[in-house]
Amino acid sequence: MNVPIGAYLAVSLGLLVLGLIGVMRRRNPLLLLLSVELMLNAGNVALIGFSRQWDDPAGQVFALVVMVVAAAEVVIGLGLTVSIFRTRTNLDVDELSSMRG
Amino acid sequence: MGEQVLFAVAAIGAIGFGIGVVFFKDAFRAAVSLIGTLMSVALLFIALLAPFVAVIQVIVYAGAIVVMFLFVIAYLGDRGAVPGPDRLDRWQVIGWLGLIGVGFFGAVAILDSSAGPASPAPSTTDVGAPATIGDAFLNSHLLAFEATSLVLLVAAVGAVILAKAAVQGEGGR
Numbered sequence: 001m002n003v004p005i006g007a008y009l010a011v012s013l014g015l016l017v018l019g020l021i022g023v024m025r026r027r028n029p030l031l032l033l034l035s036v037e038l039m040l041n042a043g044n045v046a047l048i049g050f051s052r053q054w055d056d057p058a059g060q061v062f063a064l065v066v067m068v069v070a071a072a073e074v075v076i077g078l079g080l081t082v083s084i085f086r087t088r089t090n091l092d093v094d095e096l097s098s099m100r101g
Numbered sequence: 102m103g104e105q106v107l108f109a110v111a112a113i114g115a116i117g118f119g120i121g122v123v124f125f126k127d128a129f130r131a132a133v134s135l136i137g138t139l140m141s142v143a144l145l146f147i148a149l150l151a152p153f154v155a156v157i158q159v160i161v162y163a164g165a166i167v168v169m170f171l172f173v174i175a176y177l178g179d180r181g182a183v184p185g186p187d188r189l190d191r192w193q194v195i196g197w198l199g200l201i202g203v204g205f206f207g208a209v210a211i212l213d214s215s216a217g218p219a220s221p222a223p224s225t226t227d228v229g230a231p232a233t234i235g236d237a238f239l240n241s242h243l244l245a246f247e248a249t250s251l252v253l254l255v256a257a258v259g260a261v262i263l264a265k266a267a268v269q270g271e272g273g274r
Contacts, residue, residue, distance in 0.1 A: 072256035079263035
């Protein structure tokens with residue numbers, strides 16, 4: 001392995017921190033979900049990196065499971081976003097104050 | 102040498118497009134920028150000898166998830182957020198402290214990552230091959246596999262129920 005595992009972990013950390021900044025700053029729920037995708041991808045990079053380091057397919061299996069969870073999360077997240085914000089004029093999570101759609 | 106070039110391109114792409122995802126004002130541009138990040142991450146997977154996961158990444162993420170995002174962005178249209186103070190407002194200090202904490206512990210983890218085999222023996226088994234992954238999935242991780250199907254079922258049912266509520270909200274059945 002020419003590139004050390006630490007380099008891949010550094011990319012993973014960079015993506016995770018970017019996603020975290022996005023989740024903290026964004027007010028548009030769609031962009032908030034995009035930032036969550038960024039963080040999930042950071043986790044996947046670390047998992048595949050460790051899978052390579054230990055020469056074990058378990059990390060790749062875990063990464064595939066993470067992808068499934070991400071897909072399910074996006075389906076529910078987008079469904080909620082559409083049903084809540086369809087009738088509102090602003091796409092802003094800070095405006096939400098009731099659990100009624 | 103080849104891995105270093107591939108890694109450099111993919112890493113710069115992933116971080117660069119990631120900055121775009123977080124800082125683009127326009128939702129459409131941010132979503133397209135996410136495609137760039139996902140493709141770069143797929144390149145990273147290829148550099149890590151995981152071609153199967155890389156292909157799944159492109160098909161599922163860039164092909165399905167981002168397209169769904171684009172549909173919803175097009176459907177909800179370009180409605181801005183309410184002009185007002187930054188979301189971080191009162192919690193700014195705590196937010197940045199948390200960020201510094203994540204960065205700190207991440208840096209410690211990276212510096213500590215030499216704990217494992219620094220350079221693995223040239224892989225005798227092809228870890229990234231679909232056959233190997235399928236074997237691991239169905240033999241060692243069967244419970245995770247079944248849980249996956251349950252998660253997808255719950256997501257599908259939940260989406261149907263949400264859509265039904267939305268239709269009823271408009272007076273339909």
